[in-house]
Amino acid sequence: MDEKNDNEFLYTPSHWCKRMKPNLVVNKHIEIVQSISEKMKESRYCKSLNIRYGPGDRQLMDIYENSPTSEHTFVYIHGGYWQELNKDISAYCTEPLVNAGIRVIIPGYDLAPLVTLRNIVEEIHQLLSYIKICLKYKNIWLGGHSAGAHLAASMIHPAVHEHFSIKGFILISGIFDLSPLLETTINIPLKLNKNDCLELSPLNILNKFDFSLKTNSIKVFVVYAEHDSPAFHNQSSQFAKLLHKIGIDILEERITEVDHFDIVENLSNNNYSLTKHIINLI
């Protein structure tokens, strides 16, 4: 098979980065996000670390804010194909948002192969329950990057987003259809079968739902990088099209001159277009 059309290749974001050799990308990304996140954890914006929201080892969250009365809360779910990265290196988006008066929550979650993807989706439900019931925050915006955008999108359902007072979703370079991952090495720790792919793909779940009957409106911002692979472009535009079809207010945008990694690394910068978009939206 032509390598460029192979799902292994299409779903390996580092292969599509134009800034450096693919084998260097992920380590460089980790170095960058870790250094920004460490500064944030030591800053005056860091309000609480390691608040437990569920029984799993990694079900802990960090809260960043400049005032306890912040009206809006952005919850940012990190990526890493549900098998790598962690919350401690994922606070890189917090400074500009907190400066704009938005509270930011960075949750951790357990990873495959220790838990299944179904377990992880359930952990995100527990996260939202904790934020609503124990922290009593309102006006929640749920965002995520890559696999984190999949987890956020898995909460788009009236029974879920209305219950948890979610105002909107910010889905950055996300995966919404899991089936292309089935035969790739990404699936080794995940162990997804065909049925799991159907039941856990927001693209499939929402295809069966008629939202036009619902009055409560959410906004969904679907955003991806110019230098994401064509498969990621397709996933975002297909998902945006479906959301539009079922009556959800959507905004779709391709961010130019960035790839799967600096599309989120740059969120530490006030002047970056995506940072400004998120602040305007919330």
Ligand SMILES: N[C@@H](CC(=O)c1ccccc1NC=O)C(=O)O
């Ligand atoms: N092993 C992947 C890494 C990867 O997919 C990734 C890395 C950091 C943040 C998000 C990622 N992808 C999806 O969640 C690669 O080489 O591109």
